[in-house]
Amino acid sequence: MSKVTVVGAGNVGATCANVLAINEVANQVVLLDVKEGFAEGKALDIMQTATLLDFDTVVTGCTNDYSKTADSDVVVITSGIPRKPGMTREELIGVNAGIVKTVSENILKYSPNAILVIVSNPMDTMTYLTLKTAGLPKNKVIGMGGALDSSRFKCYLSKALNAPANEIEGMVIGGHGDTTMIPLTRFASYKGRPVAGILDKAVLDKVVADTMVGGATLTGLLGTSAWYAPGAAAAYLVESILRDQKKVIPCCVSLEGEYGQNDICIGVPVVIGKDGVEQIIDYKLDEAEMALFAKSAAAVRATNDVLKEINMLS
Secondary structure: OOEEEEEOOOHHHHHHHHHHHHOOOOOEEEEEEOOOOHHHHHHHHHHOOHHHHOOOOEEEEEEOOHHHHOOOOEEEEOOOOOOOOOOOOHHHHHHHHHHHHHHHHHHHHHOOOOEEEEOOOOHHHHHHHHHHHHOOOHHHEEEOHHHHHHHHHHHHHHHHHOOOHHHEEOOEEEOOOOOOEEEOHHHOEEOOEEHHHOOOHHHHHHHHHHHHOHHHHHHHHHOOOOOHHHHHHHHHHHHHHHOOOOEEEEEEEEEEOHHHOEEEEEEEEEEEEOOEEEEEOOOOOOHHHHHHHHHHHHHHHHHHHHHHHOOOOO
């Protein structure tokens, strides 16, 4: 019997729970929210699709009752305020740091062995905060951002190539921010062919630019943060854990010398299985890519420093 808790029943959390249920990734999915009746309503709505979509996963909701989350194998933390148009992820830090720290503490009272998947923004910094305060081994704290950014990269590549996204390989590493993510064009391919040999440089540069502002583009269009792709990306990560799929997914994880970085959580390719982060993959970045990664890491560190300024970390 497997159990997943999704904290935060807003658009992203509810989408994640819905995808987990439809794909029967877990036997039980618990949605938790601070807003009275909200998670219960979302859970009931999802359960009323069970016969229509033919799934047996049981989805339940609760209002701030962490005892209902007991013995969860994986916990997805989406809670926090979403980005508004014109707002950077970094501006969210003061509010969301307090929320994420409180959530992780409450979760671990009832599920001390859970693997935590962090979605809340600014995601790299929230992952770092959780790693530093939750007392979990580093393999059990995973930031989701790279999975989402990579799916956006492959979406834009599929449009440029006029080809199915599922036949395209592409990966985004670095920070989960509009200026810090690094779409790895050198490694991107379509049916085994490097996309750099198919698309001209101007088109490929536009794909990279569109990917980097993928979240901001949607925020501008929707008036709030996106939710279908972020929710599905979190569910994709959970599935690789619970089914021990050992997929290589770019995730925000703790580095101890890998890619030339220490004391930071940032997006790199990792093997995700039943133990969470099972291996960090070295993609042998070239000099230019390493320089971009170092610049991205510096920006993430600057955001992490805010945690000390607001006394969330000593």
